[in-house]
Amino acid sequence: MTNKKRTILKCAMIGVGAALGVIVLSLQISIQLYQGELKLSINELKNDLDVAQNDIYILSNDIKSMQEDSLRTTLDSVQETDYQDLTSTREFEALVNATFRIETGHGTSSLWLNSNNAGGIKCGVEYCEYQTPQDGMNDLRTLLQSYVERFGYDLKAIRDLYCQCGYGDLETFTEIYNNELGGGYE
Structure with a gap:
């Protein structure tokens, strides 16, 4: 190259x-x-x-x-206004409201929304169905009134008879009850 x-x-x-x-x-x-x-x-x-x-x-x-x-x-x-003095106390209202909240998932359960059952209340083996929300709340109030007459405001005794749900339930219920009693909401 x-x-x-x-x-x-x-x-x-x-x-x-x-x-x-x-x-x-x-x-x-x-x-x-x-x-x-x-x-x-x-x-x-x-x-x-x-x-x-x-x-x-x-x-x-x-x-x-x-x-x-x-x-x-x-x-x-x-809320009903024609109950005895027992049911007009703050403690009773807190008990009713706390029971309603824990049993209905703060008003969101299908049992409440479809059957107006304010507390998982049974009629025999089936859950009760109510015509109106007022009817469901009145039945819950009547039931809780009988518990208060029997136990006072011993929340453990009330919850043990109501649902036998155990300690975790009582702890949550007591927190909601105290919150209701104090006027606050979760």
Whole structure:
């Protein structure tokens, strides 16, 4: 091979090498730019997720507040006023409300919603069905009145006879009862 051909070949190889170098450098720059855009997209998605989680938290608090308002409205609308002095005490109202709340899942159970049964009350082996929410609450009040006449406000004795649900039930019930007695709502 002649010197001229060798020189042309070397120049061609240098040109090809330079072209490959430019291509590799361009690819590296493109990859870095893409990674930067990807990081920005990920950060935007994280921010969007934070906003969505905050919105969910706010909505869940709103729903809880609405459920409490609805429960309070239900309890207020079905409370009877013509019972003896025993049933007009704060303690008795707290007992009725706490029983209603724990037995109906804060007014959400299907037994309450479909059968107006305010406390899982049975008629024989089947759950009682009532025509109106007032009827269901009146029956619950009558039952609890008999328990208070028998046990006073011994919550353990009342709950043991009512459902034999055990210590966890008594602890939860007592918390709800005290909450009702204090005028607050869970």
